[in-house]
Amino acid sequence: MKNHATKTALRKIYAKLFKEFGPQRWWPARTKFEVIVGAILTQNTSWGNVEKAIQRLKAAGVLSERALRDIPAAKLAALIKPAGYFNVKTRRLKNFMRFFFDEYHGSLKAMAREELPQMRYKLLKVNGIGPETADSILLYALGKPVFVVDAYTKRFLYRHNLVDHKVGYHRVQELFMSAFDHDVAMFNEYHALIVALGKNFCRPRPLCEACALNNVCYSLSSKCNSCHRALLDGEKRVATKSGFLCLDC
Numbered sequence: 001m002k003n004h005a006t007k008t009a010l011r012k013i014y015a016k017l018f019k020e021f022g023p024q025r026w027w028p029a030r031t032k033f034e035v036i037v038g039a040i041l042t043q044n045t046s047w048g049n050v051e052k053a054i055q056r057l058k059a060a061g062v063l064s065e066r067a068l069r070d071i072p073a074a075k076l077a078a079l080i081k082p083a084g085y086f087n088v089k090t091r092r093l094k095n096f097m098r099f100f101f102d103e104y105h106g107s108l109k110a111m112a113r114e115e116l117p118q119m120r121y122k123l124l125k126v127n128g129i130g131p132e133t134a135d136s137i138l139l140y141a142l143g144k145p146v147f148v149v150d151a152y153t154k155r156f157l158y159r160h161n162l163v164d165h166k167v168g169y170h171r172v173q174e175l176f177m178s179a180f181d182h183d184v185a186m187f188n189e190y191h192a193l194i195v196a197l198g199k200n201f202c203r204p205r206p207l208c209e210a211c212a213l214n215n216v217c218y219s220l221s222s223k224c225n226s227c228h229r230a231l232l233d234g235e236k237r238v239a240t241k242s243g244f245l246c247l248d249c
């Protein structure tokens, strides 16, 4: 699909999602520092498990910059156990805390003063911080205008023929960032709305009939029965007894 059409589709999708779900008021955290901890803990697990781990950190009195820097790794691992991969995540949290104190003396204000490209570059150098975590920190904790891409985003874009199967993180990010003004509130809202879409409708087995997006670059009557991609091009699908399959399935 041509870039202009993709941008138009992304704008239409935003309007429809906002109408469907309303403002999401993200990120679900009490402080900016809590956003960062949550962004690291949420890798490969559900938000419910992250909440349990955050509660345990709070109850132990270590959900603060200095306390998290100073807590021994073994104690931290025991506290964040509900978030899964707790040894890996302990290392990642400790890596981040070391970086945070070395570079910014543990000050979020100092960190937020850094220019976006420089800040992003430095975050990505921290072992265990990938693009999605870095961008979540930049957008939701530091108020930088950057779009966060996740698996929900790629899944619904693929199903709507807006990206191909192997699309990379930065290509998807560029699609959104070239379609809209770089506005923190808007990027905040759009990502949160996509999460609501992925949880409520665009699941592994999607609920397309009830979904607000089923008429945007999508065809209920000719989707692939396996991957649920809309097969608008007749040459790219095979008819079966129960519907269609795409050539990849």
Ligand code: SF4
Residues within 6 Å of the ligand: 156, 159, 160, 197, 201, 202, 203, 206, 207, 208, 209, 211, 212, 213, 214, 215, 218, 228
């Ligand atoms: S219409 Fe179906 S494929 Fe498209 S976003 Fe909704 S649930 Fe996902």
